[in-house]
Amino acid sequence: MIVDSHCHLDHFQGAEQADVVARARAAGVGVMVTIGTRIGPGATTVREIADRYDNVFAAVGIHPHNAGEGEVPSVETLLAEADHPKVVAIGESGLDYFYDKAPREAQKLGFRRHIAAARQSGLPLVIHAREADADIASILEEEDAAGTFPFLLHCFSSGAELARTAVRLGGYISFSGMLTFPKSDAIRAVAAEVPAERLLVETDSPYLAPVPLRGKRCEPAYTVHTAARLAEVRGLGLEALAALTTGNFRRLFSRAR
Structure with missing residues (x-):
């Protein structure tokens, strides 16, 4: 079994959503985590999908991206939104x-409050990092x-130093379809270096469809292509990579039972 540790199923509606989930299962993607990007109605939507x-x-x-939409939520609000049996993480x-x-100040404040919610709840924090390596690393250290x-x-998609900082602090690293792109040699170099017990895979669907499906609307079934490329980078068979990343997922997302 392969786990898609990060997808956005709220981008698929009605019967299409059910078909996407069914295609994932048929492809061997046995578990998916659908990620919230807003609280309030947005959090309600992802909880309903999980149910x-x-x-x-x-x-x-x-x-x-949404951190500037009104007041940054309190830690207590985040914890209340996460109080549901199928919510297994804080974020993204x-x-x-x-x-x-x-x-940027709203992003930083929101980031720190999400960290506090993860610390208090014990749920893993799903971190989005783009072109912000130094500040991400500094905040994680502090x-x-x-x-x-x-x-x-x-x-x-960040630099190797951020990956090393994250691993040193006990963090995990997840790779998406970007790992398969022809010009992603730097990402593949990081993927080869990350300790085996810290690796996960994902789609971030509906974005970033992997090769050989690049350009199509991504969906969780496509996790298998990223997993196959990661297995190649690591010198593993696909079954071994699937077992490894699924075990890592179960350890990090311990509420996902």
């Missing part, structure tokens, strides 16, 4: 300086000194 399917779980939080949160859709918390750098 609809026995093999789908949810994460709740505010994407850094983090920093995105590539698009800069929200003020917050870890105040008390450890579980976390995952999702859809990894």
Whole structure:
């Protein structure tokens, strides 16, 4: 079995959503985590999706793109949104300086509050990091000194130093379809270096469809292509890679039962 540790099933509606989940199961993707990008109605949506399917779980939080939409939620609000049996993570949160859709100070405040919620709940924090390696690393270091918390750098596209910092602090690294892109040699180099017990795979669907499906709308079934490329990078068979990453997922997302 392969796990898609990060997808956005709310982008698929009605019968299409059910078909996407069914195709994933048929492809060997036995578990999916659908990720929230807003709280309130947004968190309600991902919780409802998780309730609809026995093999789908949810994460709740505010994407850094949306961090400037009104007041940054309190830690207590985040914890209340996560109080549901199928919510297995906090997030996604983090920093995105590539698009800069929200003020950076709002992104940083939101990131720190999501970290606090992860620390208090014991749920892993799903981290979005884009063109913000230095600030992500600095905040992780500072917050870890105040008390450890579980976390995952999702859809990894950052530099090797951020990966090393994350691993040193106990974090996990997840690779998306970007790993398969022809020009992603730097990402593949990081994937070869990350300790085996810290590796996960994902799609980030409906985005970033892997080779040989690049250009199509991505969906969780496509996790198998990223897993196959990661297995090649690591010198493993696909079955061994699937067992490894599924075990890592179960350890990090311990509520996903």
